Amino acid sequence: MKDSIHANWQMTQQTYDENESKQVYYFSMEFLLGRLVESNLLNMGMLDLYHDTLKSLGFNPEEVFREEHDAGLGNGGLGRLAACFLDSLASLQLPGHGMGIRYKYGLFQQKVVNGYQVELPDNWLKDEYMWETKRDDKAIEVRFGGTVESKVENGHLQFSHHDYERVLAVPYDVPIVGYDNNTVNTLRLWSAESTTNSFHFHSSRGHDYYHYLDYKRSIEKISEFLYPDDSYYEGKILRLKQQYFLVSAGLQSILQRYKKRNKPLSQLSDHVVIQINDTHPSLVVPELMRLLIDEEKLGWDEAWTITEKTVAYTNHTTLSEALEKWPEEMIKTLFPRLYLIIHEINERFCKMLWYDYPELRDKIAEMAIISYEQVHMSHLAMVGSFSINGVAKLHTSILQNRVMKPFYTVFPERFNNKTNGITHRRWLLNANPELANVITEAIGKEWIHSPEKLTDLISFASDSSFQEAIAKVKHDNKLKLAALIKEQYQITIDDQSIVDVQIKRLHGYKRQLLNLFHIIHLYNRCLEDPNLDLTPRTFIFGAKAAPSYSFAKQVIKLINAVAEKINKHPQISSKIKVLFLENYSVTLAERIIPAADLSEQISTASKEASGTGNMKLMMNGALTIGTQDGANVEIAELVGKENIFTFGLTSDEVFNYQRSGDYRARDYYNNDRRLRNVMDLLVNQHFSGDDVEFKDIFYSLLYNNDEYFVLRDFDEYIKIQNDVQQTYQNQTDWVNKSIINIARSGKFSSDRTIQEYANDIWNIKPTKIGNLIIN
The missing domain is CATH 3.40.50.2000 (Glycogen Phosphorylase B;)
Structure with a gap:
């Protein structure tokens, strides 16, 4: 099976190159794949054969397939959606790939002990992951921290980056097999690794070896866990590092591949689409600008035109805590060059609002990418993308008419709906x-x-x-x-x-x-x-x-x-x-x-x-x-x-309550005997050995006024x-x-969703791959 997949995998990439197919790259912090043996056999038309063969050998197929561990690459709906989208892209013969992080440990393995959730490491990579192929030859350097200097050369402002921390991003490619066709697309997962040449040893300091071990550990933490706890400063730093690590490695690899076609960078958007799955990869916008300006020596206006025409953004939430924002100083410290670019994008955007949309002048602080010492990632994504889509009709309507209404006023042509689907x-x-x-x-x-x-x-x-x-x-x-x-x-x-x-x-x-x-x-x-x-x-x-x-x-x-x-x-x-x-x-x-x-x-x-x-x-x-x-x-x-x-x-009634402040949770508790009887059991020792076990739930409803009604x-x-x-x-x-x-x-098949993305946003077409190769 693997031989057939790898032969068609190679043929798929070769065909895309020969046809100069426009390709989409789906950037996501999660890809909740599940087990792949069964689904790959199904897509290849071999599942029944394997079932019969295993039974003839005296094995229970379900027990055999159960030996494969779920890949620890996601948490919930966001990651499962990304996995369904990859399946549909390949099954519709569309040139589309995933960009993610190869987490050493998944979210966590959940155990219930005395009724409590206990988190254990999900060491899903303790055994070899049969589907991945390590690509050392495609490793990318990603830089953190350091200082940036500017100088004018030949009339152009040039920037140089010094004293930065080097991290090696090593790709591991996973084949994504299409159904009943020969297409095999790629999910590229990046692993953070250290190299001795990225750490400076001084022989006169005997303790440098231990410093190197600390350094090595700090590097590898970047791709160690999905969603580090960001309730403390170090966790915030690590989560932000993860996001940039994915973005920088992914974009550099895309540009390297594109340049082999010998096409001008001005035509990048004719051949490449970068889809941001929620706000986590929003640093795609300034990082693409950095690569085009600093590495490819383009001017600001040309780089911005390319970026705006290449990047598309999917919003998945109306929850304010999920519309990420980061301390300005943290961005400045971790990504000094990127900060300068974000600052410039913000200045130009705010000036445009001031001069072109005088009716929104009182909204500029609310719409700014940098405001009140915070960098607003969803604002960055919207300003730097040619498409902004919600994931259900109601959700998109809420984005346009409430949550992101000022941006909809400025960019009405960018907003569209693509209701989610499943494979x-x-x-x-x-x-x-x-x-x-x-x-x-x-x-x-x-x-x-x-x-x-x-x-x-x-x-x-x-x-x-x-x-x-x-x-x-x-x-x-x-x-x-x-x-x-x-x-x-x-x-x-x-x-x-x-x-x-x-x-x-x-x-x-x-x-x-x-x-x-x-x-x-x-x-x-x-x-x-x-x-x-x-x-x-x-x-x-x-x-x-x-x-x-x-x-x-x-x-x-x-x-x-x-x-x-x-x-x-x-x-x-x-x-x-x-x-x-x-x-x-x-x-x-x-x-x-x-x-x-x-x-x-x-x-x-x-x-x-x-x-x-x-x-x-x-x-x-x-x-x-x-x-x-x-x-x-x-x-x-x-x-x-x-x-x-x-x-x-x-939803309108919820918004009305939130606007008016008329909701009184205690009135419902006082006026409904059934509800009161239910809630009182939380604090009278009926379900626990004391009356305080569930008091926080009780108080959140009555004293915090039942946020979710x-x-x-x-x-x-x-x-x-x-x-x-x-x-x-x-x-x-x-x-x-x-x-x-x-x-x-x-x-609600994801095939329908992906076809809408392909037609309305990405402008990509099916590419037929040649006959199945079986060695």
């Missing part, structure tokens, strides 16, 4: 082959290449035999998940119960707490009425909390405390089970999603840019219970309001959950809705 090959064809087979038997194979053809299933939604087949697949997947849970947690779940899942990063705005409050409410009802008629429900959580995010870690503890109380209750546990499945990953998601009945997408309206978990679950026949947020809005438009469970505040949406959430139970009791109706969701999910 149906991994999340349906590979993760749920039984469902894929049922679909193919009904409508043929065309949907695999053209997922929009899934709409042909609508005519089968009321067909009793097809409904029976769909229901059987769901039940079989529940049995598989139940076996996994029994094996790992020694808990038996009811395979006839509603499998209700919330699997995503743990954050306040995603409102795992609202889900948990509903569970506690059901628990209270069962205590009050042991004969309560309740459709059995299995609640499953999967989530990691950032190590420094104490509130999120406390929610994990509360989930586990509630689970322990409910699961051990002799009567209630037959109606309700609660599970927190530790160390959530792509591989675990592939086991949960096919078994899910209900998809919890309950973020505070306006906070979730898009979501992709909602799409994966929908594609596998789960019904969505969700707010009018992110891509939930578009899911509802496609399936119809009768096939989704929608509740809660709208959990209490406001509680009543509507309870009502819509009652609708879920009633609907599930009519299985014919439920399965009908499930089929309609599957049928409409083709719209």
Whole structure:
């Protein structure tokens, strides 16, 4: 298999060079690939053959494939989206590659000890990673710190960089295999390494050897961990170093490759597109300027024209803490030359606003790239890009009309929407082959290449035999998940119960707490009425909390405390089970999603840019219970309001509350007995040995006024959950809705998303690669 991949990999790059294909480079801090053996075999049309061969040799294919470790290159939706995009680029035969960091350790391996999240190193590289190829010959020097001097030579201002710290960026290339074609694109991952010639030894100082070890360690830390803790100064420095390390190494390698074509740099944007995935790689803008001005000796105006025409920016959030800003002094110290460039970009941008947009003069401080001793990375990305896209219709509208409205006034032609998508090959064809087979038997194979053809299933939604087949697949997947849970947690779940899942990063705005409050409410009802008629429900959580995010870690503890109380209750546990499945990953998601009945997408309206978990679950026949947020809005438009469970505040209502300050969380606590009973259990020792264990959660809701409107949406959430139970009791109706969701999910294939990027932003075309080579 590897020989075939590498032969086609070489042929793909050769074909791109010969055809002078325009190529896109996708810069992202995360690429959550998951395991690649199965997906590569699937894409190469060899999966069934390998299954049969392994079985004939007496092996269980699933156990064999499970030996591959998930690559520790991402955390959540941002990284999984990047991985789906790479898959779609290759499968659509589009020339596109990823640029990321080869983290020695992933985010962390999550263990739950006494209900608490404990972080252990995810040493995913302890064994050789079979998919990567080290390219020592392509190593790049990246520079930090030092001093910059300027002088005029031949009438031109020249800059020289001295006394800087040298870091060697060594690329490790991973092949990205397209589906049913010969295309193999590249994910290039950069590793920070040190060299002895970048450290100055002085023989008269015997302790220099130990200084060198300290130096070597400081260099290697740059690519050691995904998302270092930036709650302290050193962590901020390290995170910022990571971002520049990726940007500088990636851009230098792109320019080196481009220059081999012997094309003028003025034509760079005709051959190269650089896509920034969220704000983390925003230093692409000044670093490209530095390379063009200092290394290639272009003038400012020419370099700026090239940069603006080459760089595109995707925004993934409206959360202010995620729209990164860094202390001006930190940028100046770490990147002295880059700081001068950012300062110049800022000066020119602010002058343009002053003279060309007098109506925005009072907004200049708000729009500036450098203001109040902070460098605003999203502003830098928007000013230096030719395209600015959101990732769902609602999200893009919020960017244009609220969060980035002044920039939309200046650059209306740059803003556009590209609703996210997922690769149906991994999340349906590979993760749920039984469902894929049922679909193919009904409508043929065309949907695999053209997922929009899934709409042909609508005519089968009321067909009793097809409904029976769909229901059987769901039940079989529940049995598989139940076996996994029994094996790992020694808990038996009811395979006839509603499998209700919330699997995503743990954050306040995603409102795992609202889900948990509903569970506690059901628990209270069962205590009050042991004969309560309740459709059995299995609640499953999967989530990691950032190590420094104490509130999120406390929610994990509360989930586990509630689970322990409910699961051990002799009567209630037959109606309700609660599970927190530790160390959530792509591989675990592939086991949960096919078994899910209900998809919890309950973020505070306006906070979730898009979501992709909602799409994966929908594609596998789960019904969505969700707010009018992110891509939930578009899911509802496609399936119809009768096939989704929608509740809660709208984004406009959230903005109105935030503007007026009229929200009073305590009023909801005082006026709703059910809510009060739920919350009081947090501070009366019911779920813990003392009354202070969960006080911070309690106080955040009442004394910090419930930032994410959990209490406001509680009543509507309870009502819509009652609708879920009633609907599930009519299985014919439920399965009908499930089929309609599957049928409409083709719209959310990442193939559609990437084709829109290719047509509307990147202007890249498919490049057909020659016949498959098998040695």
